[in-house]
Amino acid sequence: MRIRDAVIVDAVRTPVGKRGGVLSSWHPADLLGHTLRNLLVRTGIDPSRVDDVIAGCAMQHENQSGNIGRHAVLSAGFPESVPAVTIDRQCGSGLQTVNFAAHGIVAGSYEIAIACGVESMSQTPLPPALKPGALLGPQYAPLELQRYNGRLLAQGLSSELLNRKFGFRRDDLDAYSARSHERAWAATCAGAFRGQMVPVTTNPYDNSATTIDIDEGIREHVDRAKMATLPTVFDPDGCTTAANSSQLSDGAAALLIVSSETARHLNLKPRARFHALSVAADDPIIQFTAVIESTRKALKVAELGIEDIDLVEVNEAFAGVPLMVQQEFAIPDERLNVNGGSIAIGHPLGSTGARMLTDLLCELERREKRYGLVTVCEATGTANTTIIERI
DSSP: OOOOSEEEEEEEEOOOEETTSTTTTSOHHHHHHHHHHHHHHHHTOOGGGOOEEEEEOSOOSGGGOSOHHHHHHHHTTOOTTOOEEEEOBTBTHHHHHHHHHHHHHHHTSOSEEEEEEEEETTTSOOOOOOOBTTTBOTTTHHHHHHHTTTOOOOHHHHHHHHHHHHTOOHHHHHHHHHHHHHHHHHHHHTTTTGGGBOOEESOTTOTTSOEEOSOTTOOSSOOHHHHHHSOOSSOTTSOOOSTTBOOBEEEEEEEEEEEHHHHHHTTOOOOEEEEEEEEEEOOTTTOOTHHHHHHHHHHHHHTOOGGGOSEEEEOOSBTHHHHHHHHHHTOOGGGBSTTOOTTTSOBOTTTHHHHHHHHHHHHHHHHTOOEEEEEEEETTTEEEEEEEEEO
16 A cells, blocks of 8 residues: 555654663553643644544553553543554554554544554563463464474574574674664754653652653663673573663553644644555564565555665664664665664563654654654564655
8 A cells, every 4th residue: 555645743752661660650551641641732633533542552461451542542531432442463563553543544534543552561561481372272273383393482582593594693783782772872862852752750640750751771881891791591502682682661652643634624734644554474483584574565665765765763672683674675874773772762562663653753854854664573473664754
């Protein structure tokens, strides 16, 4: 589908907090509700005109169960008439909400939609380890396991397969991770995130509590020597460590997406238009390679080459993922994850894609560039990609 009519009016996000950190006392429904409320204030949209709120959340159990998108809408004080749905495309959930919202606008089902995501990895226990009976049904689990020789792996183990397949060494991963922190800290100091940030207090029940307006996980100084001493996490002979992997985090993000006609009618100023939305799937064992195919598909739909894309955002689930995409498409360093990524900023699973697109939009404006691409890998070997054009 060639997207011509869906536009982004505004995009906001909370600071990203560490698991057990500054946002850990926020219930995820309230954290997303706070973000939605701030989006409405910024845009001046009458909430009763919102056709749907599409929320991403990867771990939909405990405090994030029961359609958390709907609870966030009610927490934000929207009219009861505003519907909401919660979707799970794992780490790409937040970006998929954007794509679904744009699909709805293009199809004529929506005039105004909010795409958003939330994850509180502090409030919600991590899911159990992957094993038959946990995530696989008893009827077909043996067939699926047989198909892959019983090797359905946790993502950390898959990251080591990725490292070996593409020839990444420990030093490559550590150097990239240090760069992520350096760029994220430089962007913070330059105020690159300021315009998109929804300030959040450390105590949701006390408005006088300390206000957080920067991402908690970014390190001002990275000790490469200390980084090199960290043990590998998943394979004693591997390369993946806590330092070159994404952080467990809390956060939320939201974007207002409308048709261009609605923007004109309501005197809203569009900031970007969609050019391509894609999703792809690949090997569920190595898990991360689908971003290559989803990126190819998006570029084909947009009728663009990678050389036309001014800024590329690849989710830093593990350092090997952006390095793989960079290697595959020959992306120059100065165009890839220019303000750091999930290794430094953090990775609240369900909101990361929406946060990345928000960051990308603001950076295109800050640099006065035209095209941006964001792609996110996902558990079990799927991925999604979005290409936008700054207006």
